[in-house]
Amino acid sequence: MFPAPFEYVAPSTLDQAVRLLQQYGPDARILAGGQSLIPMMRFRLANPRVLIDLNRIPGLDFLEEDRGVLRIGAMVRHRLIERAPLIRQRYPLLADTARVIADPIVRNRGTVGGSVAHADPAGDWGAALLAAKAEVVISGPRGRRISQRTIPLAEFFTGPFMTALEPGEIVTEIRVPASGPREAGAYLKIERKVGDFAVVAVGVQIALDADGVCRKAGIGLCAVGPTSLRAQEAEEWLIGKRLDESTLARAGELAAAAAQPTSDTRGPAEYKRDMVRVLTIRALRKALERIPKA
């Protein structure tokens, strides 16, 4: 299978990339890791006339903590998140997620920014980063200059494969609030086999205060709605409580209620909804185990 003919360009600066995107408008697509877009082009589900490759632009693959924020450059590959000591030690939610995306070879190419911008409701980063309360940095044209705007990820996803990106705009960074001292997360995924999309997956991030009371909670749901979903009622339920088993059980029920699963080859809606409940409880338990005792 071969993609339809197109023109390719690999700008060396973000400025050029934005200008090209502006110039070619909806005929152009951004190429990041290509692990979703290239298969779509082979199937001719995507037929861009111009492909703008970000891989030759230096400086889009940073990964660092800076003034209370974990900054993830849009071109950071899943593999880096999977392996970086900073992530393994301080962001187990993200490390868990990276290690279950597609397969190890795909993870060498696929990027965090590309996955977020692709906005597949079954994409793992969407759910995990919603749980992490991430923000998206978007670079785009403003007159003759390039400007940036930052929006919460929850506002970025507007529908299946649809985002808040305006013409000429590119996702350039994901920002995650830096992990606090008594904070941890987890990501659990049910998949039929390695490399398949999730049947269901759930990401959680929680923080406790010195008395063991929950002061921060994020829960993201994967593959059970038109977009990655945030289980807001379940999050609110946890805040201000000690996280005993009955509290977790109720959070699981609230998360299941927030899911909007549909029946497909990966399972009936009823099963998926119950798996949201089960995975939410298990992920919360796992996150709790990972928080150092006060």
Added chain:
Amino acid sequence: MPARKGKRTAGAPRRAAPRKAAVAVQPAARHRIQVTVNGRPYEAEVEARTLLVYFLRDMLGLTGTHVGCDTTSCGACTILLNGEPVKSCTMFAVQADGAEILTVEGLARDGELHPLQKAFWEEHGLQCGFCTPGMLMTAYAFLNENPRPSEEEIRVALSGNLCRCTGYMNIVKAVQRAAQEMAAR
């Protein structure tokens, strides 16, 4: 899928030239690229839509890299791009401009099989052999990084390469044997 027939001529091997600036900043349907494959420099003109695997197979004649699934699932087309395993069916040849590529043809040295290839032979780590080039390339990069892996680590590392014949037992044994032989050197 069978190799595509076409009128293209193989990219002629040439001596390494100084690198010029990367691809132009204007979109184009054809691009001139330089790559080093198995230590040998090549220069060729490619269509933007030419996938790397078809460049290797049809233009360079390196048919050891297989096309298995065409859906980024099977890993038969795995090659090393600057040392890292990638699925060459999920990358355009033009993106490899300036890169160092290693394919299965580059594993043997001076007519001598690489220890991994020998181990696949000794342990019967294949039946039909279709997935083998991809398995070898993934395992090669993996053993460079983790010379003394556990069985579990081997299975995870190879989880992007599908084999429909063996049930993986002998493939895992072959990688274990290769690790031992390489460590003993």
